[in-house]
Amino acid sequence: MQAADRLRERLSQVLDPELGASIVELGMVGEIEVSDRRAVVHVSLTTVGCPLRSQIERDVKEAALSLDDIDTIDLVMGVLDAEAKAALMKRARTFAQANAPSTSIPTQTPVLMIASGKGGVGKSSITANLAVALAASGRCVGVLDADIWGFSLSRLLGIHGDVTAIDGKMQPLERSVGAGAIKLLSMGLLADEDQALMWRGLMVQKAVAQFIEDADWSGIDYLLIDTPPGTGDIAMTLARLLPQMGQLVVTTPTVAAQRVAARAADFARKSNIRVLGVIENMSGFTCTCGERHNVFGEGGGRSLSEELHVPLLAEIELNAAIGEGGDHGEPVVLAESDDGVFHQLAQRIVDDVAPPFGAVGCSARMLDSIAKAVASSAQTS
Ligand SMILES: Nc1ncnc2c1ncn2[C@@H]1O[C@H](COP(=O)(O)OP(=O)(O)O)[C@@H](O)[C@H]1O
Ligand SMILES: [Mg+2]
Numbered sequence: 001m002q003a004a005d006r007l008r009e010r011l012s013q014v015l016d017p018e019l020g021a022s023i024v025e026l027g028m029v030g031e032i033e034v035s036d037r038r039a040v041v042h043v044s045l046t047t048v049g050c051p052l053r054s055q056i057e058r059d060v061k062e063a064a065l066s067l068d069d070i071d072t073i074d075l076v077m078g079v080l081d082a083e084a085k086a087a088l089m090k091r092a093r094t095f096a097q098a099n100a101p102s103t104s105i106p107t108q109t110p111v112l113m114i115a116s117g118k119g120g121v122g123k124s125s126i127t128a129n130l131a132v133a134l135a136a137s138g139r140c141v142g143v144l145d146a147d148i149w150g151f152s153l154s155r156l157l158g159i160h161g162d163v164t165a166i167d168g169k170m171q172p173l174e175r176s177v178g179a180g181a182i183k184l185l186s187m188g189l190l191a192d193e194d195q196a197l198m199w200r201g202l203m204v205q206k207a208v209a210q211f212i213e214d215a216d217w218s219g220i221d222y223l224l225i226d227t228p229p230g231t232g233d234i235a236m237t238l239a240r241l242l243p244q245m246g247q248l249v250v251t252t253p254t255v256a257a258q259r260v261a262a263r264a265a266d267f268a269r270k271s272n273i274r275v276l277g278v279i280e281n282m283s284g285f286t287c288t289c290g291e292r293h294n295v296f297g298e299g300g301g302r303s304l305s306e307e308l309h310v311p312l313l314a315e316i317e318l319n320a321a322i323g324e325g326g327d328h329g330e331p332v333v334l335a336e337s338d339d340g341v342f343h344q345l346a347q348r349i350v351d352d353v354a355p356p357f358g359a360v361g362c363s364a365r366m367l368d369s370i371a372k373a374v375a376s377s378a379q380t381s
Contacts, residue, residue: 003034003069007041010067013272014059017052018357020107020244021095023060026088028080037071039064044078046085053077055355059274065309066269103241104169104218105142110354111223111245112276113238117264118257119150119229122281123250125322127226128156129333133346134222135180136333139356142172142220143184146208146238147228151188158329159184169216177334183220185211205237212241221356232267239273246276246354248313253283253300265308276353277313278305279345285318313353314345 001009011032012024023029023043030042043060045053057075064073080088105111114123114130124147131141145153154160159175163185172183187207217223223242227234239245247268251261265275280301284294295318305312316322325332333342350356 004032006067007032007034007039007064007070010063011060013274014063015244017055018108019092021092023056025095026091027084028088034070037069039070039073040076041073042076042078044080044084046080046088048079062309102213104216105220105223105242107244108357109220109223110356111225111242112354113225113227113235113245113247114250115227115235115247115264115268116229116250117260121250121252121257124152124156124226125326126250126279126281127224128153128326129331129342130346131157131182131224132177132331132333133342135177135182137346137350138179139221140181140183140219142217142223143182144211144223144225145184145186145188146211146225146234148187148204148207149228151186153184153226154186154188155329156326156331157182157184163189166216168214170214171216185215187211201233205233208234208237209241212238232271235268235273236271239271246274248277248279249275249304250279250281251300251304252281253294253297255297255300258300258304261304262307275308275310277311278308279313280315282318283315313348314341316341
């Protein structure tokens with residue numbers, strides 16, 4: 001395959017953040033040239049002042065640079081003419097019909113999977129604290145603990161109880177946090193710990209799908225998914241149901257963890273899952289004497305983020321309070337000041353990495369009409 005074709009194929013995994021469909025399928029990607037490891041890509045948007053332009057630009061660049069034979073990319077941004085826009089609407093409508101979500105989660109709701117490839121690096125602790133930080137800023141945050149073998153989020157978030165179903169839909173357990181709330185469902189609720197150990201492959205994938213499709217996630221602004229280490233099947237099941245899902249890759253500063261995380265990220269990309277950023281955890285600690293100790297080495301997060309061409313979103317120091325907070329169901333972020341590391345991470349996600357839907361929009365106006373068109377054609381057919 002020619003480099004330009006490979007690039008077009010790779011760009012087909014970039015979604016228009018609002019329409020939830022591939023920018024290639026929507027006809028937004030025009031000419032592509034690749035020569036001397038340099039790519040020139042023409043992308044047309046629906047309106048000139050599209051506020052989501054920077055997100056689309058970033059996703060296109062990241063997708064292009066993730067190919068081995070491309071080092072630089074020039075983006076030529078344009079605007080679709082009236083005819084092209086009408087064609088885009090038509091494709092978006094067809095797409096919306098074919099992909100009518102089988103879930104209560106709209107394709108515009110950001111879904112973040114916390115992944116690492118390796119256990120014990122702090123995925124669950126980060127999921128819990130990030131969920132609380134996002135909720136504290138007034139949002140409703142869904143949390144799915146998809147780690148059936150090592151579920152921990154009920155304990156970490158201090159949310160316990162029996163899950164009930166209304167009209168066949170599992171109702172997540174809730175906890176309010178500041179002006180927001182957390183809604184939790186855990187795979188751990190399906191089976192007791194001894195049983196869970198016996199769950200394998202397909203059973204787990206089916207269970208994960210149920211937690212997405214047969215659960216009432218209505219009203220959430222974000223969905224965070226904590227996953228067991230090294231399980232590509234689960235990621236693929238999730239990506240099929242939630243095409244907007246992106247991955248946050250957690251690593252410690254050690255070279256070994258970084259290599260495993262790189263493999264997880266590589267697998268994600270091959271499965272058309274976007275990698276949105278790297279979080280380095282256990283980045284040494286500063287003792288009361290002011291001296292810094294890099295217990296697990298240094299720089300793993302930064303070099304992984306450079307290798308993957310994605311931002312390093314946070315460097316979280318070793319902090320015994322993280323474990324203690326988790327044991328009591330009171331995530332450490334609750335005691336953190338507003339400029340603490342988890343609040344900063346949440347802010348970065350809201351501002352930059354995965355802005356909540358509805359804040360801004362260039363295609364949002366179209367969505368309404370598409371939804372109406374789909375509804376009316378469903379009635380007539
Ligand atoms: N930054 C940190 N400082 C101190 N302990 C941490 C930190 N991050 C995680 N831990 C501890 O490390 C252990 C593993 O964390 P966990 O979140 O369960 O990892 P994972 O979900 O990746 O397996 C837990 O005991 C947790 O309290
Ligand atoms: Mg875990």
